[in-house]
Amino acid sequence: MAAITRTTQGTAPAGAAALLRLPLNGLNFGISAMVTPVPTATMEESMSSSAAARYEAVIGLEVHAQLATATKIFCGCPTSFAAPPNTNVCPVCLGLPGALPVLNRAAVELAVKAGLALHCDIRAQSRFARKNYFYPDLPKGYQISQYDEPLAERGYVDIVVDGRTKRIGVTRVHMEDDAGKSIHDGFKDSDRYSYVDLNRSGTPLIEIVSEPDMRGSGEAYAYLTEVKQVLQFIEASTCDMEKGHLRCDANVSVRLKGAAEFGTKVEVKNLNSFRFLKQALDYEIARQVELLESGGRVMQETRLYNPDTGETAAMRSKEHAHDYRYFPEPDLAPLRISAAWLAQLRASLPELPARKRERFVADYGLPEYDAEVLTATRAASEYFETAARVSGNPKMAANWVMGDLMGMLKAEGKEIAESPVSAARLGELVKLISTGELSGKLAKEIFPKMFSQGQAAAEIAEREGLKQISDTGALEKVIEDVIAGNPKQVEQYRGGKTTVINFLVGRAMKATRGQANVAVVIGLFKQRLG
Ligand SMILES: [Zn+2]
Numbered sequence: 001m002a003a004i005t006r007t008t009q010g011t012a013p014a015g016a017a018a019l020l021r022l023p024l025n026g027l028n029f030g031i032s033a034m035v036t037p038v039p040t041a042t043m044e045e046s047m048s049s050s051a052a053a054r055y056e057a058v059i060g061l062e063v064h065a066q067l068a069t070a071t072k073i074f075c076g077c078p079t080s081f082a083a084p085p086n087t088n089v090c091p092v093c094l095g096l097p098g099a100l101p102v103l104n105r106a107a108v109e110l111a112v113k114a115g116l117a118l119h120c121d122i123r124a125q126s127r128f129a130r131k132n133y134f135y136p137d138l139p140k141g142y143q144i145s146q147y148d149e150p151l152a153e154r155g156y157v158d159i160v161v162d163g164r165t166k167r168i169g170v171t172r173v174h175m176e177d178d179a180g181k182s183i184h185d186g187f188k189d190s191d192r193y194s195y196v197d198l199n200r201s202g203t204p205l206i207e208i209v210s211e212p213d214m215r216g217s218g219e220a221y222a223y224l225t226e227v228k229q230v231l232q233f234i235e236a237s238t239c240d241m242e243k244g245h246l247r248c249d250a251n252v253s254v255r256l257k258g259a260a261e262f263g264t265k266v267e268v269k270n271l272n273s274f275r276f277l278k279q280a281l282d283y284e285i286a287r288q289v290e291l292l293e294s295g296g297r298v299m300q301e302t303r304l305y306n307p308d309t310g311e312t313a314a315m316r317s318k319e320h321a322h323d324y325r326y327f328p329e330p331d332l333a334p335l336r337i338s339a340a341w342l343a344q345l346r347a348s349l350p351e352l353p354a355r356k357r358e359r360f361v362a363d364y365g366l367p368e369y370d371a372e373v374l375t376a377t378r379a380a381s382e383y384f385e386t387a388a389r390v391s392g393n394p395k396m397a398a399n400w401v402m403g404d405l406m407g408m409l410k411a412e413g414k415e416i417a418e419s420p421v422s423a424a425r426l427g428e429l430v431k432l433i434s435t436g437e438l439s440g441k442l443a444k445e446i447f448p449k450m451f452s453q454g455q456a457a458a459e460i461a462e463r464e465g466l467k468q469i470s471d472t473g474a475l476e477k478v479i480e481d482v483i484a485g486n487p488k489q490v491e492q493y494r495g496g497k498t499t500v501i502n503f504l505v506g507r508a509m510k511a512t513r514g515q516a517n518v519a520v521v522i523g524l525f526k527q528r529l530g
Contacts, residue, residue, distance in 0.1 A: 019085045019183065019195040020136075051293050055254045057285045058262050059220050060212035063227055064205050065237040066178070066245040067110045073177045073204035074101030074144065081243050085197040093177075093202030095140030100331050103128075107175065107204035108151075110236040112337060112345050114206055115152025115173045117230045117352055125336050126151045128175075128329040137180035137196045145207075147326040150174035151335070157210075157230070158354060159222035168223050169211030178203040200244075206236075212251065212262065217281035221274060224248060229353045233378045241273050248277055253298065254288040263288070264298040268312050270305045280305035284312050356381055364394035373402050379416045383423040390427025393434040400430055404447050421450045429457035437461075439468050441514045470517040472524065475508070478516065479524045482507045493529055501525055 072079055075092035091099035115122050129147035155170035180198035187195060208227060214220045228246060231237045239246040248271040253263035268284050271277040283305075288298050303312040351359075353375045360371035360381075374384045384401050388394035405426060409419060429447060432438040438446070438461060446460050453460070461467050469475060482504055483490055493500045501522065508521045 019197055021189075021193045021195055052286070052289055054256055055285075055289045055292075056215050056257045057217075057281070058212045058253045058255060058265070059214035059216070059281065060251040060265075061208075061210045061214070061220060061223060062249045062251070063208040063210075063224065064178075064247045064249075065114070065208065065227075065231050065239060067107050067204040067206060068235060068237050069104055069106045069110065069204055071104060071106075072202035073104050073107045073175070074202055077202065079203050083199055085195075085199060088199040089201065094198060095138075095201075101144065101329075103332060103335065104204060108335065108337075109345060110234075111151055111173065111175045111204075111206050112342065113234050113349060114208070114231060114236040115155065116346055116349060117234050117236075118152070118155040118157060118170045118173060118208065118227070120152035120155030120170060120173055122152050122337055122342055123149060124339075125149070125334050126174075127334045128332045129326045130329050131176075131324045131326055133324060135179065135182075136194065137182045137198065137201070139180070139198065139201065143176055143179065144329055144332070145176035145326075146174035149334075151206075151337075157223055157226050159219060159226055161219050161222050166213075166219065168213045168219070171209045171211050173206050173208050176205050176207060177201070178205050212253075212265075217278045217285070220250065220281055221278050224274065224277060226353070229376065233353055234349055235378075244272070247272055250277070250281060250284075252281060252284045252288070254285055254292065263292075264300050266298060266300065266312075267302045268305055269302060269315065270307075273307075276305055276307050279307075279310050280312055283310060287312065350378070353381075360384075364388060364398070366395065366398055370398050370402060373406075374398060377416065383416050383419070383426075386423035387427040387430065390424050391430035391434060393430055396434060397427060397430045400426055400447075404444070408448070408451050420452070420454050421447075425450060425456055432457055432461070436470055436517060436519075437468055438466070439514060439516075439518065441509075442466050442468060445514075466515065468517050469512055469515050470520050472520060475512075475516055475520060475524055478508050478511050479521070479528060482511065483525075483528060490529065501529075 066079075067073075069079060071077060072088075072093055075090050077088045077090050077093055080088065092101055112122055126146055127149040128144050129149075130142040131145045131147070132142040134141060150172040152173040153171070155173070157168050157170060158165050159168055160166075178200050180196055180201040183195040183197060184190065187193065210223065214223060228239045231246075232239050237245055241247075250268045250271055251265045252268055253265040255261065255263040266284065266288070268280050271280050284303065291298055299314075299317070301317050302315045304315040305312050356375045357368075357371040360366045360374060361368060366374070373380075375381045380401070384398060387397040387401060391397045405419065405421065406416070409416060429438070429443055429450065433440055433443050438457070442461070443457070446457050446464075446466060449455070449460050450457055486504060486507065489500050489503055493504070504525055505518065505521050508525075509516055509518065
């Protein structure tokens with residue numbers, strides 16, 4: 001349980017005058033105490049792959065997620081991200097003497113739901129505790145967290161790596177308040193001062209601590225993906241990593257494969273994107289193996305990941321839990337969750353992503369991969385299900401959602417929730433293809449128009465005369481013309497080279513601007529040519 005990561009470095013925001021300015025000299029900011037890393041650019045190349053193969057990594061993750069409440073955890077200040085510096089503050093979140101915290105019920109509900117969704121046991125009584133440490137962006141001089149009586153314990157997350165399901169234990173989920181934000185650069189005098197914005201102070205967080213069950217960066221990546229997805233599905237957190245709503249630290253050690261004991265663990269901080277998580281873990285695992293192979297010893301320490309270099313560097317030797325002088329928070333009563341409240345929260349949970357994936361495979365016959373893509377977000381899964389229902393052809397609906405729709409959304413930088421084509425409209429388009437009223441080719445022409453003009457497929461098809469021609473009578477003339485105009489191919493076909501029919505069909509399709517029903521055209525050719 002480490003201190004909240006305070007290493008997010010922002011640039012000077014507008015209204016910077018309202019920031020608190022603190023001199024750097026005399027204050028240990030952790031980051032300034034950073035040690036230059038050993039040059040290791042060629043580490044992986046220099047280490048023989050056979051050496052690396054003899055080791056396995058042991059990884060546990062600590063994930064901090066900001067709960068999606070409108071107000072802070074112990075006061076009524078808004079949690080909005082974009083407010084000018086030091087404006088969303090009051091005596092409670094400024095830590096002024098005599099101010100008393102009042103627990104936000106909405107934050108508790110989201111935390112309990114997160115605990116349930118991560119398959120944890122929820123304690124009937126949990127307790128807040130003070131975690132004492134000094135930092136300029138922590139005006140109280142302590143964080144209100146939970147220690148020996150956390151809200152939720154003993155859960156798990158199932159991940160799928162290389163087609164194999166693995167269960168990763170969740171040790172605990174506890175609630176805590178966030179610190180403010182230190183801004184170390186972006187100002188003219190950033191070489192001498194750091195700035196503090198306390199808008200974030202008192203924002204509700206949950207910390208999700210995993211068991212050391214992951215054995216490589218791929219598993220850690222899959223675990224964080226699943227946790228993020230679950231929290232988003234239940235709307236406990238937006239998990240917007242760019243805004244710091246989801247932050248991740250890792251405990252990493254390596255050991256020889258088959259060894260019973262864990263190696264010395266290093267805490268790696270600042271893993272604030274999925275890419276950084278993977279890069280930092282790969283780097284750190286290689287560094288530790290290299291160190292052990294060369295006869296060295298891994299130091300128990302906290303290391304900071306530097307995204308610019310892709311390396312981790314020592315930040316400070318690891319604090320021990322007792323350094324924080326945890327004790328029960330005297331200003332808050334124990335948190336009691338009644339059985340009735342718990343049941344009510346459990347009943348309010350939506351279908352979770354893992355269950356949804358299984359159902360998409362079982363009910364709609366989708367491949368695992370498609371089910372995974374379509375359940376990546378709750379919005380995507382709901383969009384797909386509506387389109388599937390309206391179309392009556394789930395597989396084709398899945399292809400359209402994953403292909404044309406997601407492609408166009410991506411090109412315009414839009415989320416599925418902002419799609420100009422509603423799920424029902426896409427479903428109608430798929431239905432027209434499914435029933436043979438539109439060819440796939442015509443649908444591909446119509447869809448971009450639906451996207452840009454916001455009209456229904458049938459409307460566009462009607463207006464532009466793009467209906468599929470399935471009427472044999474209307475196609476007879478076209479077939480006759482093609483046969484008359486291509487005597488050589490007709491002769492080849494009759495001579496036994498039946499693949500030439502594709503050429504003739506192509507001609508017929510061209511003559512009808514792609515509107516002819518291919519199946520009908522093929523049938524007519526075969527009939528005519530014997
Ligand atoms: Zn406040």
